[in-house]
Amino acid sequence: MRAVQIHACGEPPVVAGRPVPAPGPGEALVEVIAAPITPLDLLCATGTSYFGTPPTPYVPGVQGVGTAGGRTVWFPTRAGMAPGDGSMAELATVPESDLVELPPGADPVTVAALGLSAVAAHQALSRCGELRAGEQVIVLGAGGAVGQAAVQLARLAGARRVVAAARSAAARERAERAGADAVVPLDSEDVDELAAALSAALDGPADLVLDPLFGAPAAAAARALRPGGRLVNLGGSASETSPIDSSTLRGKSLRLLGYTNNELTPAQRTAAITEIADHAAHGRLSVVHETVPLDDAAKAWQRQASGAPSGRIVLSVR
Incomplete structure (x- = not known):
C-alpha cells in the first residue's frame, strides 16, 4: 500500500x-x-x-x-x-x-479538517469553560482551526457576542467568515493596548476567553474579563509564558484553567466527535x-x- x-x-x-x-x-x-x-x-x-x-x-x-x-x-x-x-x-x-x-451526510474531508481541533474547541468551551447561553466570549487565535471552530461552536451554544482576535489579515478574515461579531487585530505586544482594543469590541466585560496563544494576548484578554470570569488555555503558540499580573487575577477572582484533549475519556471524545460531525453534516460547522x-x-x-x-x-x- x-x-x-x-x-x-x-x-x-x-x-x-x-x-x-x-x-x-x-x-x-x-x-x-x-x-x-x-x-x-x-x-x-x-x-x-x-x-x-x-x-x-x-x-x-x-x-x-x-x-x-x-x-x-x-x-x-x-x-x-x-x-x-x-x-x-x-x-x-x-x-x-x-x-x-459518522452520521449520514457528513463529508469525510470536512470532518477530517475539523477533527481533534474542533474537539478541543468544543470541550474547552463547554466542559472546561462551562459556557452558558447569553455569555460573551473572546476567542484568541481565531483564524486557526481551533479558533474558527470555537467561534462557530460558541455561537451554537448560545453566546450573545463572540469577539475574535487574530494576527494576520488572512486569519482575521477567516474569523469573520466563521461568524465572529467583531475581530480585533493582534498586532502589538503591548498588553494595555490589546486589552483596550478587546474591551472596545465587547458589550461590557467578557465571561469566557478561549486561548490557544498565551503570551501578551492572554494577559490582555484576562483584563477584559468580568469578576469571576474564566480563561481556558489550550496552547502556547504565541509564547510559553504570559505576563498575566497577579492584581488582575486576584482583583477579579478570575479562574485560569488549562485544557488538553489527552484528558478526555474515549466516551467523551466519541460524544464530541459525534456532535461535531452532526453540525458539519447540517452545514453548521466547518474550517x-x-x-x-x-x-x-x-x-x-x-x-x-x-x-x-x-x-x-x-x-x-x-
Whole structure:
C-alpha cells in the first residue's frame, strides 16, 4: 500500500510502499479516505515533543476518516506519540473501540479538517469553560482551526457576542467568515493596548476567553474579563509564558484553567466527535481547508509546516 513515512525525525516525509497492516485482536482494518496534517503531527515528527522521539520509520497521522465494516468512521491514532503507524496511508489498523461512526451526510474531508481541533474547541468551551447561553466570549487565535471552530461552536451554544482576535489579515478574515461579531487585530505586544482594543469590541466585560496563544494576548484578554470570569488555555503558540499580573487575577477572582484533549475519556471524545460531525453534516460547522492527493504529501507537509496554506491541509487518500 502507499503510505507517508517518516524515516528520520526532523526530515520531510516520503511517500512509498509499505506492507499492508494486519489487524490484531479487537482491531479493525480501516480504508482511509482523508487524513489531516495537524500541528501535533508536525511536532511529533521533529522528535522534540514531550512524548519523546518516535521509533522510525513510522506512518504519521494522529487522526483520519475512512470506512470499516461498511461504516464511515472517524478514528484517532497514537502515531508519533507511541510506537505504531497512523492515518496517512491507504490502510490503517485501529482498535474497534476507537472508531466513531459518522452520521449520514457528513463529508469525510470536512470532518477530517475539523477533527481533534474542533474537539478541543468544543470541550474547552463547554466542559472546561462551562459556557452558558447569553455569555460573551473572546476567542484568541481565531483564524486557526481551533479558533474558527470555537467561534462557530460558541455561537451554537448560545453566546450573545463572540469577539475574535487574530494576527494576520488572512486569519482575521477567516474569523469573520466563521461568524465572529467583531475581530480585533493582534498586532502589538503591548498588553494595555490589546486589552483596550478587546474591551472596545465587547458589550461590557467578557465571561469566557478561549486561548490557544498565551503570551501578551492572554494577559490582555484576562483584563477584559468580568469578576469571576474564566480563561481556558489550550496552547502556547504565541509564547510559553504570559505576563498575566497577579492584581488582575486576584482583583477579579478570575479562574485560569488549562485544557488538553489527552484528558478526555474515549466516551467523551466519541460524544464530541459525534456532535461535531452532526453540525458539519447540517452545514453548521466547518474550517477553511484544502485537499491534497496522498502522493503530494511531502510538499504538502512542508507547506503546512511553513504556515503558507490558508487553512488545514487534508490528504485525500482515495
